[in-house]
Amino acid sequence: MGKSIRYGMVGGHLNAFIGDVHRKAINFDPRAEFVSGCFSSNAEKNLETGEVYCLDQDRVYADYLEMAEKESSRPDGIDFVSIVTPNATHYQIAKAFLEKGIHVVCEKPLCFTIEEAEELVALSKEKDLLFAVTYTYTGYTMSKVIKEMIAQGKIGNIIAVNGEYLQEWLIDELSTEAKGKQDLSVWRKDPKLSGISNCVGDIGTHIENYVHYVTGLEIKRVAATMNTFGHPLDLNANILVEYENNINGAYWCSQVAAGKLNGLAIRIYGDEGSIEWEQHYPDYAKYTPKGQPTQIISRGQSYLGDGAATQSRLPSGHPEGLFVGFANIYRNYISALIKKKNGEKLADDDLDFPSVTDGLNGVRFVHAVIDSGKNDSAWRHVR
Ligand SMILES: NC(=O)c1ccc[n+]([C@@H]2O[C@H](COP(=O)([O-])OP(=O)(O)OC[C@H]3O[C@@H](n4cnc5c(N)ncnc54)[C@H](O)[C@@H]3O)[C@@H](O)[C@H]2O)c1
Structure with a gap:
């Protein structure tokens, strides 16, 4: 067949x-x-x-x-x-x-x-x-575990968020020689191909989408500083974030951070504890219940119950990663598509993949951040 x-x-x-x-x-x-x-x-x-x-x-x-x-x-x-x-x-x-x-x-x-x-x-x-936008990191099994833990109240009410996505691959752009050249050999640096932003659009949007996915928080407004280092588009940005319910966060994205390869790290703090995740160690998260020692939790372990942790592709200890992140997005997208083709109604659970609305929110985020960065870090509403 x-x-x-x-x-x-x-x-x-x-x-x-x-x-x-x-x-x-x-x-x-x-x-x-x-x-x-x-x-x-x-x-x-x-x-x-x-x-x-x-x-x-x-x-x-x-x-x-x-x-x-x-x-x-x-x-x-x-x-x-x-x-x-x-x-x-x-x-x-x-x-x-x-x-x-x-x-x-x-x-x-x-x-x-x-x-x-x-x-x-x-x-x-x-x-x-059906329209999916591939914000990869929400597909990782541990991201689903973290989302579930936050929804279960494991860290209480969220009080603060901190996110960073740091890379070093464009650090040579900082050299005096590169600054004079305006070399657009990499399409991400070229406004015609990349748009109004390089760094914020390329990696800052992953922070924005990831935090929304695991917490459900909606960004109200942002205030940003942005560094182009003499190039047409941003290579580094620091962003203050205000969410709808008066919670605040801070994001930092950079393509010129020496020693950082693909350093997406998200830290969510609540009044009952905190949870942290790093892309370089995708199968683990640090969970600190208030007043207790920090625990390193792993996907695929029975102590996490029979929810998201069971969506692992491999037994715990065998690293998953980027391919699996994408695969999980496609698994859910294609399952939804098959149901749709069969005339079945889709429930919310069937739509666990980043959508075109998430894509729209990402574009709104980029515009607000870049506008703020160009206007002395003035607060800019995202919606
Ligand atoms: N989700 C993620 O984690 C992630 C990671 C990397 C890249 N991306 C995104 O993926 C996109 C591609 O990035 P990349 O790094 O693979 O770029 P790339 O330059 O490596 O590949 C781009 C491809 O598009 C082709 N192409 C360009 N214009 C075309 C056209 N008009 N018709 C047909 N093919 C055309 C090129 O020939 C090339 O094959 C970007 O939007 C980037 O932001 C997302």
């Missing part, structure tokens, strides 16, 4: 970063067949990728518009498309597939402007299509 769901991809040629991670993650639960793509605007790279994946040549398209048109008119056309191109193209590509009735998974940040994001939210609703 063939697989019940078919998918295609836009972006993600063989040497691209995240497309390959998406393909591998989808295969963790082999329910979706990879049948089509438009992997690059470079014809050679596009065809080469299709060949490696043994795709039918007729279904490797020179551009995404042709792909949306042709796939939507085939009886065996794709059910969903994964969009893994640079930020500048997300809006047009997502819109093209939604208009043809094809479900969408899109990389973050969702798009450039708040208006575009609102349009994508409205269009997916109008067409009744």
